[in-house]
Each structure stands twice: as C-alpha cells, then as structure tokens.
Amino acid sequence: MRGHANDTIRNGCINNRVWKGGKTLAPYLAKKGWQVTVVEQSSAMYGGTCINIGCIPTKSLIHSAEMIAARGISEFAEKARAYEEAWNFKEELVSSLRSKHQTNLSNTSDIQLINGQASFLSPHEVLVKGEGEESITIKAIQIFINTGAVPVMPTVEGGSSRIYSSTTLLGLNKLPRRLVIVGSGFIGLECASMYANFGTEVTVIERGATILKQEDEDIRESIKSVLEPRGIRFLVSSRFGSN
Incomplete structure (x- = not known):
C-alpha cells in the first residue's frame, strides 16, 4: 500500500x-x-x-x-x-x-x-x-x-466452525470422514463426486423433489446413476437444521 x-x-x-x-x-x-x-x-x-x-x-x-x-x-x-x-x-x-x-x-x-x-x-x-x-x-x-460475488450462507442456530461454503471448503486440508452438502446444483454435486472419490462418506440434502432441477429428467437420472454407486446418498424433499 x-x-x-x-x-x-x-x-x-x-x-x-x-x-x-x-x-x-x-x-x-x-x-x-x-x-x-x-x-x-x-x-x-x-x-x-x-x-x-x-x-x-x-x-x-x-x-x-x-x-x-x-x-x-x-x-x-x-x-x-x-x-x-x-x-x-x-x-x-x-x-x-x-x-x-x-x-x-x-x-x-x-x-x-x-x-x-x-x-x-x-x-x-x-x-x-x-x-x-x-x-x-x-x-x-x-x-x-x-x-x-459471495455465496449465500444459510442461517444455522448456534453457528458452527464446521460449516463451509464452496469457497472455504477448498481450504480444508484434512479429509473429512463424513460430509453433508446442502443443495444439489452442479457445484454441490461436483463437490460430492470429488469427496466421494477421495473416500469421504457424502450425503446430499435437497429441499426440492429432485436433484439438478434445472436439468432434463434424463440428465438428472444419468448423473444420479453415476453418483449413487460411489456411495453418495441423496435426501430430496428434505431440509436441514441443528439440534
């Protein structure tokens, strides 16, 4: 300066x-x-x-x-x-x-x-x-x-040092055993696929009735058929919260 x-x-x-x-x-x-x-x-x-x-x-x-x-x-x-x-x-x-x-x-x-x-x-x-x-x-x-721009972070009661955005997740230098991803857009699924390949147990929570709602059904099903065999679990029509 x-x-x-x-x-x-x-x-x-x-x-x-x-x-x-x-x-x-x-x-x-x-x-x-x-x-x-x-x-x-x-x-x-x-x-x-x-x-x-x-x-x-x-x-x-x-x-x-x-x-x-x-x-x-x-x-x-x-x-x-x-x-x-x-x-x-x-x-x-x-x-x-x-x-x-x-x-x-x-x-x-x-x-x-x-x-x-x-x-x-x-x-x-x-x-x-x-x-x-x-x-x-x-x-x-x-x-x-x-x-x-900056990501919009959901409000979680009590907050948590273990809540990440797609940006701050890149700074995580230790492999998590389990990872919950909120949202099933292309960035969320990219992270899900990547961490599942590294060996993390991944769960994707989507409040809508389906993943990748902006895509055609055949594309959604094709992607799901690739990700689920890797152990990725999808919870649709679901919301998350804190205990």
Whole structure:
C-alpha cells in the first residue's frame, strides 16, 4: 500500500479488483494509452475466481480424486494422506498462477497495483484503505467495478466452525470422514463426486423433489446413476437444521 491520508493520484481509469474482467480490461486499456490503477482488496485473489477458488483448484482436486479412487485404497488413513498430498499440490499450483498474474500486471506499463479496500467518495473519486491507518484517494474519469460475488450462507442456530461454503471448503486440508452438502446444483454435486472419490462418506440434502432441477429428467437420472454407486446418498424433499 502506497500513500497516506489525503494523497491523491489522478488516473484515466480505476479497475476495482483483479478478477476475470479486471485482469483482462486493465492491460487492454493500458495499451490504449490509459493510466490504470487496479485496487485489489485481497493479495490471495490476484487472477480472480477461476484461478484461486474456482476452475483451477477444483479441477486439480477432482483429477487427484479420480486417480486416488482408481488405486482402490481401503484404509481411511491412507486416503487422508493422499488427500493431503493432493491439497498441497493444488495450493502450489494456485499460488504459482496467482503470482504469475500479479507479476504480469505489475510489469505492464501504465498499470499501478494497490492492495486495499475501495469505497466511493464521489462519482469520480474512491478512498482506498490498506492495513492500519494508511489510505489513499484516487480520482479517475472512469471507474470499473469488478468485485465478484459471495455465496449465500444459510442461517444455522448456534453457528458452527464446521460449516463451509464452496469457497472455504477448498481450504480444508484434512479429509473429512463424513460430509453433508446442502443443495444439489452442479457445484454441490461436483463437490460430492470429488469427496466421494477421495473416500469421504457424502450425503446430499435437497429441499426440492429432485436433484439438478434445472436439468432434463434424463440428465438428472444419468448423473444420479453415476453418483449413487460411489456411495453418495441423496435426501430430496428434505431440509436441514441443528439440534
């Protein structure tokens, strides 16, 4: 974070966060002659969803899970060790790609990277707060908001440190013996399939009458016929709660 309170940088463009749209738009505008400032609130999110918490880490784990399932390991302790190795490989892969994207942006002329949280002061002015008391004011002709989204978490009485979203589940470095997945959309079933292959006992809870309700019946039944033999249990027309 550079600058202190009341410092001002004048730029042609501010791009808020280095996600899929941001990492593409910033160098494009810089090559057009714009002065671009990119504000990223998390140093762990350079490169966006796909690299850090989406396609890359999930597909890495899915591939590892398929390889482990093919080995026919019976002991849970051995499965847990294999999962930890797969998780560490995923972390190294993501870290490498994240660093590459950050370096590519840093080395692009007319792009300035700032780590911090941005908020609007006016239609053409944002305040970026970093750690501690550091802050910087940036003025720009154009401001692009590229903040992404966050998952909606259900309310559970009493809360629990063992409740995960599809994002935080990727940070679980120990293989769970049992896993309950609420919702049977494509992300939920992807996680169910992956963890079942790793050796976890998986239950999917769906409040609707069927899984993958947005898909045709033949597709739903085909997917179910693949997942159930792996030991995945489906509870449809069901709700979950806490004791």
